[in-house]
Amino acid sequence: MSLTFEEASAKAQRFLKELEAPFVGRHDEAMVITLSLMCGEHSVLVGEPGTAKSAMVRRAASLLNARFFKYLLTKYTEPSELFGPLDIRALRKGVYARVTAGKLPEAEIAFLDEIFNASSAILNTLLSLMMERVIYDGYVELRTPLWSLFGASNRVPEEPELEALYDRFLLRTHVKPLDQDYWAELLEASWRIEVGSISEPKPILSMEDLKAINRTVLKVNLDNVKSSLLRLLLVLEEKGLHVTDRRKGKILKVVAAHALLNGRSAATEDDLVVLKYTVPRVLEDFEKIQVILMEELRTKERVLRELNEIRTNVRTAGIKIKQLGPFDPRLVDHYKNLKVAKNKVLSLIKDFDDDEEITKIANEVINEIDELLDVITAKLNV
Ligand SMILES: Nc1ncnc2c1ncn2[C@@H]1O[C@H](COP(=O)(O)OP(=O)(O)OP(=O)(O)O)[C@@H](O)[C@H]1O
Numbered sequence: 481m482s483l484t485f486e487e488a489s490a491k492a493q494r495f496l497k498e499l500e501a502p503f504v505g506r507h508d509e510a511m512v513i514t515l516s517l518m519c520g521e522h523s524v525l526v527g528e529p530g531t532a533k534s535a536m537v538r539r540a541a542s543l544l545n546a547r548f549f550k551y552l553l554t555k556y557t558e559p560s561e562l563f564g565p566l567d568i569r570a571l572r573k574g575v576y577a578r579v580t581a582g583k584l585p586e587a588e589i590a591f592l593d594e595i596f597n598a599s600s601a602i603l604n605t606l607l608s609l610m611m612e613r614v615i616y617d618g619y620v621e622l623r624t625p626l627w628s629l630f631g632a633s634n635r636v637p638e639e640p641e642l643e644a645l646y647d648r649f650l651l652r653t654h655v656k657p658l659d660q661d662y663w664a665e666l667l668e669a670s671w672r673i674e675v676g677s678i679s680e681p682k683p684i685l686s687m688e689d690l691k692a693i694n695r696t697v698l699k700v701n702l703d704n705v706k707s708s709l710l711r712l713l714l715v716l717e718e719k720g721l722h723v724t725d726r727r728k729g730k731i732l733k734v735v736a737a738h739a740l741l742n743g744r745s746a747a748t749e750d751d752l753v754v755l756k757y758t759v760p761r762v763l764e765d766f767e768k769i770q771v772i773l774m775e776e777l778r779t780k781e782r783v784l785r786e787l788n789e790i791r792t793n794v795r796t797a798g799i800k801i802k803q804l805g806p807f808d809p810r811l812v813d814h815y816k817n818l819k820v821a822k823n824k825v826l827s828l829i830k831d832f833d834d835d836e837e838i839t840k841i842a843n844e845v846i847n848e849i850d851e852l853l854d855v856i857t858a859k860l861n862v
Pocket residue numbers: 502503504505506527528529530531532533534535536632633634658666669670673
């Protein structure tokens with residue numbers, strides 16, 4: 481199966497929308513899950529109990545027509561619970577094998593809840609499974625169909641032996657409890673789930689779809705973002721946010737998936753926001769990176785915010801200007817400031833000339849500035 485950009489994008493968008501539908505304020509989490517699936521990568525949700533981590537992954541699995549395996553790990557979980565029990569009959573004939581039916585080795589999509597409870601025997605097998613999609617077990621090398629593994633945990637692991645496992649989750653998100661503003665909505669949503677008015681969703685994507693979407697991701701044009709990404713990685717490194725080499729190389733894939741998800745066949749700086757899912761390691765990194773990206777990326781959101789700030793300043797200046805008498809020397813300062821503001825607006829919108837919303841606001845602000853410039857000219861009688 482091969483998909484056009486539009487088809488692939490529409491399928492991924494629909495999945496994202498369906499996934500987040502019953503939840504309140506869980507857009508980033510839905511995004512992380514969707515991007516992982518588009519990339520064939522693993523992701524982990526870290527957050528305090530009861531923040532819908534498990535519920536989100538379970539819903540994602542229901543929306544997929546795929547072989548799914550899920551398990552809640554404790555410190556005492558034995559490898560056989562995940563990888564299948566030893567095949568006694570085979571063993572009698574001297575063959576070492578496991579009965580893998582319905583277990584992790586046969587899963588396309590997996591969910592390991594409380595993943596950082598993994599014991600060292602499980603850990604080693606998981607490392608190769610996640611990287612190479614291979615399970616080394618005794619003398620046997622088992623190829624697996626694993627596409628994405630999702631993990632959930634209440635904490636970021638600090639033990640060095642878990643570092644390698646954590647590093648294999650290309651996407652990570654910190655699932656924070658909802659802000660007060662969302663509580664009323666949360667009550668409604670939980671109630672809908674409780675009374676069963678949210679029915680078990682039907683699958684809307686198959687593994688075939690995911691693979692076709694993934695092939696489309698790999699066709700996204702990245703020429704316009706590579707240098708910005710390099711610059712950002714340097715800034716992040718300077719600010720103490722180190723990205724392992726494995727992850728550096730893979731970030732572009734997530735950037736491409738984000739572009740496709742947003743209907744673009746060529747990535748733009750907007751797509752570098754995925755760094756907020758791929759760079760953070762410890763919890764405070766998640767906050768830090770938001771601030772850095774806000775400063776460093778010329779995203780639409782940021783341009784809109786700056787345009788609105790300029791508009792507010794222009795209006796405040798407008799009130800003062802109208803109060804000033806003719807030939808007041810302060811008019812000259814206002815004139816200069818307004819000229820600077822106008823140039824700022826023009827430079828802000830340079831890369832956004834095909835964005836209707838930005839163009840509209842920018843034109844309004846420029847008109848307001850021009851009117852004030854006329855008022856000043858008249859008062860100065862020049
Ligand atoms: N943001 C939300 N929107 C809607 N429902 C929510 C939200 N957060 C929590 N819930 C409700 O709370 C339930 C509990 O969530 P879930 O068991 O998935 O949490 P968890 O993060 O996996 O917790 P734990 O760490 O204890 O495993 C969900 O099934 C859902 O009904």
